[in-house]
């Protein structure tokens with residue numbers, strides 16, 4: 060993913076990136092700046108955003124054939140449910156306001172697409188259902204899970220939900236469907252912040268959310284709580300109180316994302332929640348990682364767990380996966396795939412057995428090596444024999460510049476035929492992943508706006 064030295068026309072100057080500089084000038088400035096930590100943070104942030112934009116340039120077409128399974132045929136299946144009762148201002152996922160009749164048709168279309176993947180010869184052993192809010196129509200969701208289980212032997216099932224859906228009837232449906240991991244979007248327990256991000260009214264106070272979550276701890280193998288740090292005005296005291304809540308609930312897993320203000324969301328976010336300041340991000344990240352270390356083991360740069368199991372970054376555990384549903388992304392044999400972002404078009408295509416992929420990006424060999432480097436180190440560890448098996452003995456040459464840069468900056472260490480992130484490196488990876496997610500968020504927003512403008516449905520739904 061990261062080709063820091065490969066690019067031309069980048070100027071590094073006074074903590075800023077400007078354009079119009081040659082490769083050799085860039086490399087000289089890079090090494091001069093290597094000891095300046097603040098400079099490095101800014102540099103990584105800006106440069107990785109530029110690279111992510113370049114790498115995530117998709118070829119669009121409504122006639123892209125869906126990929127066939129390879130020999131190593133055991134993938135993760137991601138299913139996207141984009142409907143939400145209310146749209147949160149900071150959220151850059153693909154989500155739309157809940158409309159029961161449209162959502163009902165959407166769930167039915169998902170079943171058709173699941174069957175199509177079965178006919179293509181795919182085999183899945185793990186499923187992640189994300190959104191949006193997958194539990195928005197619990198009985199329909201149960202039918203989807205039943206359809207998946209009728210077709211494949213699923214060992215791991217993870218479902219996302221929100222605090223309002225932690226009701227006995229919904230929990231029973233999820234439990235009966237064999238859910239192993241329930242991931243609850245909380246973001247914060249702080250009432251002031253909940254109000255500023257417009258969640259207080261709909262999901263209740265921190266104390267009320269805590270009670271709802273406490274009532275489901277122990278029912279599933281893993282209860283994960285999704286949290287966000289670096290909200291405007293959030294400080295160590297607020298984080299400390301949130302972590303007290305978490306320790307009190309005794310949840311199995313916490314995923315603490317940085318606030319991701321993609322370019323398309325930044326203005327709305329600033330208007331509604333206040334100014335976003337990345338200068339606080341590093342301090343708050345270090346603080347929460349230290350605080351959570353007492354009760355949790357760090358599984359990835361931002362996931363803290365009491366036991367091993369599926370984590371939010373399913374892309375770390377499963378290098379290849381298929382995305383089903385509108386706006387879902389898949390990655391198979393070095394190619395990224397995006398399904399159409401138009402709900403109506405998706406329903407029409409899935410019901411007519413037409414491939415729903417409308418955008419692809421095929422990575423070159425070097426890009427694939429870098430992509431794996433980035434994602435594997437998200438979980439803190441890159442294994443050399445594994446890389447050698449996937450990319451051949453020369454993979455280190457493809458990563459030479461990244462390895463040099465991150466070693467010189469004290470971000471990685473080499474141990475037992477593998478690379479590990481140092482605490483400093485963990486924060487660099489937070490910056491890298493935040494930049495990548497931000498660019499993906501902008502891509503989603505653009506696609507959503509295009510669909511709103513054209514409201515195109517070339518297929519009957």
Ligand code: SF4
Pocket residue numbers: 142143145146147150151152154190191192221244
């Ligand atoms: S944060 Fe969750 S509930 Fe809010 S809009 Fe995004 S997906 Fe929906």
